[in-house]
Amino acid sequence: MKALVKHHRGYGAELQSVNIPKIKEDEVLIKVKATSICGTDVHIYAWDGWSQGRVNPPYVFGHEFSGEVVEIGSKVTSVKTGDYVSAETHIVCGTCPQCLTGQYHICKNTQIIGVDTQGCFAEYVALPAGNLWKNPKDMPYDVASIQEPMGNAxxxxxxxxxxxxxxxxxxxxxxxxxxxxxAKAAGAAGVIAIDVNDYRLQLAKQMGAATLVNSKHDDPLQVVENLAGGNGVDVVCEMSGHPTAINKGFKMVTNGGRVSILSLPVKPVEINITDDIVFKGITVQGITGRQMFKTWQQVSSLLASGQVDVRPVITHHLPLEEFEKGFDLMIKGACGKVVLQP
Structure with missing residues (x-):
């Protein structure tokens, strides 16, 4: 099969012909119909400090996809050939204290598909049946491929x-x-989108943001001050990983509010814990992955009901052979989600 391989410990990747995976008794072979590029894939492609210490080339990377089951292992009963599926990308141990208390999303022994194992930037991928999520037959493959990152959101x-x-x-x-x-679908009174990229801010507007703030030109704290009458925002969702942005997030949240952090800063961030956390009485949450499988059910329901239309976010469709164009778009921030089709 053709596959996109992280072929060396350096920048880039290479399209190669590799063997179709052999499945184990508890695994499933899936024909990949669509796969999308994640920020994690960009880290691996660009070979930054995080990826240098985490992944071990050569291997097939990629972890967001949708496809059709074409073969099942002898012990698999949860899916059958012909099923349309996506996958929870965290493979958990099931035996650590977190797993034993139902907190699979923070399993201390988690392996990530396409990071620690062979991934889905290929014509076929083999995965444990327990990681699969069945998709409705009428869900477009490109939409189905971005359920995993939507689950993060x-x-x-x-x-x-x-x-x-x-x-x-x-x-x-x-x-x-x-x-x-x-946030808009869940009943937020107003959503403020903050970034330095006007292209992506316009996509945020299409998704329901009432206020756009380009922090290159405007101070987000001043904008929030004006909008909230000095009271701050109730909830901050930190997705940037930038130290300055993180600090401003803590300063703009109201007393008793919430800051949920999904971003992964590449170095330690200095926070004024006394003034911006303790005296404010706020809740600070680290967010990793998706709650298995509660979040998947929420994602599926939001899509099926039409409460969230993700089509504005999917800005590019490319054949797998044009992966370099897709990664260039991601690196430049000139896209939403880029979907590759093997």
Whole structure:
């Protein structure tokens, strides 16, 4: 099969012909119909400090996809050939204290598909049956392929109450843009989208942001001050990972509010814990992955009901052979979600 391989410990990737995976008794072979590029894939492609310490080339990377089951292992009963599926990308151990108390999303022994294992930038991928999520037959493959990152957005936004609250989304990469749509659908009184990229801010507007702030030109704290009459926003969803943006997020949240952090800063961030956390009495949450499988049910229902329309976020469709164009778009921030088709 053709596959996109992280072929060396350096920049880029290479399209290669590799063997179709052999499945184990508890695994399923899936023909990939659509796969989308994630920020994590960009880290691996660009070979930054995080990826240098985490992944071990050569291997097939990629973890967001949708496809059709074409073969099942001897012990698989949860899916059958012909089923349309996507996958929860965290493979968990099932035996650590977190798993034993139902907190699978924070399993201490998590392996991530396409990071720690063979991934889905290929014509076929083999995965444990327990990680699969069945998709409706009428769900377009490109939409189905971005349920995993949408799950990040849903988990972040719905980690607390947003009904009738003001929500600031800091960082309008694809997940941040999706978070805008989720917050709007969940009943937020108003959503403020903050970024330095006008193209992506316009996508956030299409997803329901009432206020756009380009922090290159305007101070987000001043904008929030004017909008909220000095009271701040109720919820901050931090998606940028930028130290300055993170600090401003803590300063703009109201007393008793919530800051949910999905972003992954590449170095330690200095926070004024006394004034911006303790004296404010706020809740600070680290968000990782998706709650398994509560978040998947929420994502599926939001899409099926039409409460969230993700089509504005999917800005590019490319054949797998044009992966370089797709990664260039992601690196430049000149896209929403880029979907590759093997």
């Amino acid at each position: 849903v988990h972040t936004v719905l980690a607390g109450d947003v009904v009738g609250k003001t929500v600031a989304v800091i960082g309008c990469g694809p997940i941040g843009i999706l978070a805008v749509g989720v």
